[in-house]
Amino acid sequence: MRAPVSWLTEHVGLSGHPSAEDLAEALIRVGFEVEDVEQLEAVPGPLVVGKVLEIEELTEFKKPIRFCRVDVGTRGRDPEQPQGIVCGATNFAVGDLVVAALPGTTLPGDFAIAARKTYGRVSDGMLCALDELGLGDDHAGILVLPPDTAEPGTDAAPLLGLADGSAEAVLDVAVNPDRGYALSIRGMGRELANAYDAPFGDPAAIDQGVPTSGEAGYPVTVEPASGCRRFVARRVTGLDPTAPSPWWMTRRLLLAGIRPISLAVDVTNYVMLELGQPMHAYDAARIRGDVVVRRARADEKLTTLDDVSRALDPDDVVVCDASGPIGLAGVMGGASTEVTPSTTDVLLEAATWDPASVARAARRHKLPSEAARRFERAVDPAVARAATDRAAALLAHHGGATVDGGVTDVGPFAEGTEEPTPTITMPLDLPDRVAGVTYPRGASVRRLVQVGCAVEVGGDGVSVVPPTWRPDLTRPADLVEEVLRLEGYDVIPSVLPEFAGGTGLTMAQRRRRQVSHALADAGYQEVLPSPFMAPTVLDAFGLDADDPRRTAVRLANPLDADRSLMATTLLPGLLDAVVRNVSRGLRDLALFHVGQVARPDGTPAAAPVVGTAGRPTDAEIAALLEALPAQPLRVGAVLTGAWEPKGWWGEGRPATWADAIDAARTVAAVYGATPSVSNDRHAPWHPGRCAALHVDGVLVGHAGELHPKVLETLGLPPRTCAMELELDRLPVHEVLARPEVSAFPPVLLDVALVAPVDVPTAAIGAALVEGGGELIEDVRLFDVYSGAQVGEGRRSLAFALRLRAPDRTLTLEEAGAARDAAIALAGERHGATLRA
Template sequence: MRTPIEWLSQYVSLPEGISASDVANALLRVGFEVEDIHTVPPTTGDLVVGQVLTITELTEFKKPIRFVSVDVGPGHGPNGSNEPREIICGAKNFAVGDKVVIALPGSVLPGGFAIASRSTYGHISDGMICSVRELGVGTEHDGILVLDDDTEIGIDARDLLGSHDSVIELAITADRGYAMSIRGLAREAGAALDVPFVDPAAVDVPEREGTGWPVVIADPACGRFVTVRISGIDPSVASPFWIRRRLQAAGIRSISLAVDVTNHVMLELGHPLHAFDSAKITGDITVRRAVEGEKLKTLDGVTRTLVADDLLVTDESGPISMAGVMGGEATEISAGTTDVVIEAAYWDPFVISRGARRHKLPSEASRRYERGVDPAISLVAAELAAQLLTRYAGGTIVGRSDVAGTLPILPVIPLSLDEPERLAGRPYAPTVIVARLEQIGCTVADPAADPLQVTPPTWRPDLVRPADLVEEVARLEDLSTIPSILPSAPAGTSLTAAQRRERRVSDDLAAAGLTEVLSFPFVGVADFDALGLPADDVRRVTKNLVNPLDAARPSMRTTVLPGLLEAVTRNISRGARDLAFYEIGQVFLPRANAPRPIAVRVDRRPTDDEINLLNASLPLQPRHIGVVLAGAFARAGWWGVGRNGSWADAIELARRIGWTAGVELRVFPAEQAPWHPGRCASIRVGDWIVGYAGELHPEVVERLGLPARSAALELDLDALPERATPVAPRISPFPPVNLDVALVVPVATQAQDVTAALVDGGGELLESVRLFDVYSGDRVAGDSKSLAFALVVRAPDRTLTAAEALAVRDSALAEAATRTGAVLR
């Protein structure tokens, strides 16, 4: 919300000499975020109002050039005379008789733009006719700034332009819709500075004998519908300069008098209005919901297909406006409009919010309606707009109608006098509490009572409970006066075993050189398609959000890989080459035949059965760990050449995660999207699959633009059994016996199975078994392969004899032969 200080000061008595920075700090102190303070750049020299006397079109040049004679007032002509000045100008939007702003020779405009008499296009240009951008009071550069006809010639244009005005730009939160207006911010500034405030809506509305327009409210989402009918306006009249200047300062483009007037009232009072061309309305106006598939062409020229939840303003021809969002093109104000109907309505905020988001059509009106406008000033807003329109465009106010619907009921909130101190942590006198509540517009039934019975004002729908009132008192009394005391942690609390394990795993991966990322936790069909998941893959079964942050990703993730891969591709697109990312986060797995969640009452604690039913309706939410390796995993340097990450690194990282978690993981060949069918392994605890690791499928790599042969893993961290923290193995002080064996096994036999058989057969004295070679060639049969293992045999309490060591080896070989058919090579 851009707030000009000049406009604000019309309704709040700002202290003399106060700066825009001081006002901004006051608003900041009471809880508003100040984004910027805009000041008009200074202009030096003579800047005066002139009147165009003659215009000569110079047609011999490629672009339109005009030679203009301008009356600049007494003493401002050439050499201090009263004679006109002659100026070259390329703009076409002004005519003879128009009042314009002239920068005389010797003046310097914002940006250091010095003005001088100079010869150009065969004439002497003795000054400059200025646009708003050249004057630094706006950004439009469509043409010359044309002033009102009654502007005095020769006066200094700076005061007229508001060159001494400043604009405070504020970020208004969703619960403070009243502050999207000069009325609301003036009230807040008055409270922050403890100065008088005058409510611009506190005006007497005259009675009108005639009626506005017949209106039928057929939907409870409309609480009030005011119409004021005006006839006989002059459509050629431009908006007065003071309105255009205020709209420009507030960041709204001037369009026409009728539209500018409604925008001005909206900014001043916070109540949006809409103007219809009454000649284009057929029959009664009806407020209703849309018929599914109904069409409406809105003011932006787009024909929109409506749904049954859309709220409409209609006539006998059909929809003429999307209520509270945007008007329809069929009844818009045009250059020939002479009869106008001004609408001021109150709409249900939630209906407007859904409609604006559904059609991706945010507007100044919808931003206010969805935050809640003041329904008590609909009549005032419509009447003020009508009076402004007839003041400048002539015409007659034919009549006014005020059709009532169902308005929200104001709550009466009980507030104990000790509640502000209990919640805020510092004492507040009862008189201070009452004064601050009345300052924001609340009504206190009996200021001496305890508890106070407080009725919030109509413009504050966010005040619904005692805590809301406490917040108002605390912020107006300055939040910085509340002492900061850190609470003491309750005794006996600590991390759970699962949390400690997760931290160990995360720390170990970071120590291994991987970088932790937090990715977007929602997915869409395109993400699953990019991974090449089959149509019947269980990971495609998701829970969808009712109001997703990203329409293309409406589902809660069932795998962490899409977000991880997106983080990798984003970094690659920005110049990164070698990446090793990991993420630990929840996935959301819908339960089969889960019950529908129930609505739980808020006036009591839910029963155990209700809690169990709610828990049963929620998806399973295990924590998964994902890793993606793209590019070099071992960097090149003075120590030697580098090495790209591979399927083997992904599998070894899975083993490392298991070791850090205190669990021995087993590795078996597998086929699972999005991994390469021949380079994918299932990671198991016993025979239970807890994840997959390996090289990504080449098609996935190509679709996502990843480096060739990128690898990934994903494990269900919660599926790993709880074990004690792994410790370093105890090393025997006695010498080991190192034995190498080569076993011939069928090609289909897994090295994992042979290793397990050797370990089981070797017993306690077999300290370790390590596969160090796999051979298949001329020296073994075509349907066989040779697996070479290094065995370490050692006793913890003595030196083994050769016979004892060989006995351990033979026992291990016998078990391997029995279970896998292994033959010593």
């Protein structure tokens, strides 16, 4: 809402002369957002009103050029002769009043005017357009003033609001959807008066002095299903179609961002800005029969004022005559009854429409308008009669029209038939309790009266009837908001709430954070992939038809049609991140993500639809929880490219399946666990390079290299590896076991065992640890050999054993016995023999 300051303060009894910045701060203080304070730039120098006496068309040029003789009084080069000015605009004629910037004038933008020779003539000044004066963006032609605005030679700067020291300012205020009343000078002025505690004169209460006979006006019928709340109409006849809009009205419309058109149209726009009531003017001579307000019928069409034929929807509200629709209610009028330059008989309409119907129609037909913007935010139904009286009075005064004494006032909110506004009861101390501030006695009542409410005090509470222009006030909380904003949000202290000491994070939450820290320390980067996946990715993974990961929750309204399932594994999102990064030139990647997946067990139960009137019942909450799928917490990681980069220090090393397993060990170490590793077949991993990870006999995840077909299908680099663990399956200990360092020396022994090649080295290492008992401190594989010396189908595995006792120095006999027991168990379980 653009509001010229002089218009905004016209009905507010302000003391002194506050600046535009002060007014903006006042509106901000009562809860409005002022987007801009536009101060018009004063124009120094001889800016005068001129009268065009003669126009010479210079036809030797490719574009229209005119040499004009302009009467500028005694302000010209020769006081006895008109001023010669070259101009390229064609929207004026001889006898028009224009604004002339004479040599020595400096227009906005530091544009200095001087006499100069151009197009073979000497131009002593310039005829000014709106944008050149800083009054708008229109450059379609020069500014033509209404006749009799001023005498030629009159200083134009005060007339235009561009005088030095008193230049006009415009406030651009953002109005929230629930405060439609503020899209008017009436509503914004009331808020300004509240901010200053100044008296406010309601422009809607001013008697316009138009005649009223008490007889019925133009016949109008409002059908009950139309959504029309009130329809007021007045007819004016004998309008002078050539009468121009007065300059003061034109200037205010321009500053408010509305282009002047004609007196009848300008008057309706002016009343809309002043009172907040959108209006429409019909050419009454072109209306056929009675007017009917109803919903549109099937196959009906309407040609709107923009000359577009529109197919109407049965939800549209239309104004009709005997020929059919003549207007799309609340949005735009029809071309068949448009006011033309020859119109002398005008029917003025001020109606109130259902906000939702107008909003739907404006969006359906892609017709945003200033009227629709106000109607969809709700317009005060009580101001319709005042708006028609104001418009009729303006047309009578400036257009010589005669106002018909009959008034049409129909609809559910017509005068005398409107339903009473519901009363709201509020405890007097409720604003104090909400704000935590003790307001002065009577502050709540005073502020609610300022808003326009009718207030009755009784006991410890008040009964409040909101004004007709505030349909957003429906409950005590709304009244509290009004009191708080008018008393000032700045007086409400900002006090941080005091929290009682709690237990902090649970151990599971701490472990989850430690997992992220551990992987980051190991060189991985955390990503936040989409929690949704495409159904096709499960086929790309090569999952069996009965794989549990294919049982997924389907989204009813997916953000992306290609990702319509909730992810049952973290790998799709992580692999998408790999593809995206590789496409951008990043080929050495180590990414991880910790998050939940959705793993429904069979068909999930249907979730009930819970209302918003109150808290859900215990049964509804239980049903909602029952409908939720299992959502285990998991960690996933992917690796591709070089794990150790190459450089002057060496050749580097690519990431392998072993690094993926190490990532799993890093995660398990956070929980104080050591996973056992065994070969497995689990899509989408390579069957020969996939490890199943167990902790305390429980399968917690898989790690290894992904299948080549999967890599090819998804466009991933060769040898991409991945790991995924279910953190909920790892044991959570309150206190992790602390490593104890023995003060006694270790005994270091090496053993070389020959075993079948299909026996995993991890299994033999685990047998050595178990067989050696408590004395085995560490077992590490340091050599693998295959050849004729160990036989076909077998290999030699060399392990380094570290043995130590916590309370004594081991003897060679004790160490040897532990070693022999370890070898024996490895031989018993896996057929391993000591290499000769």
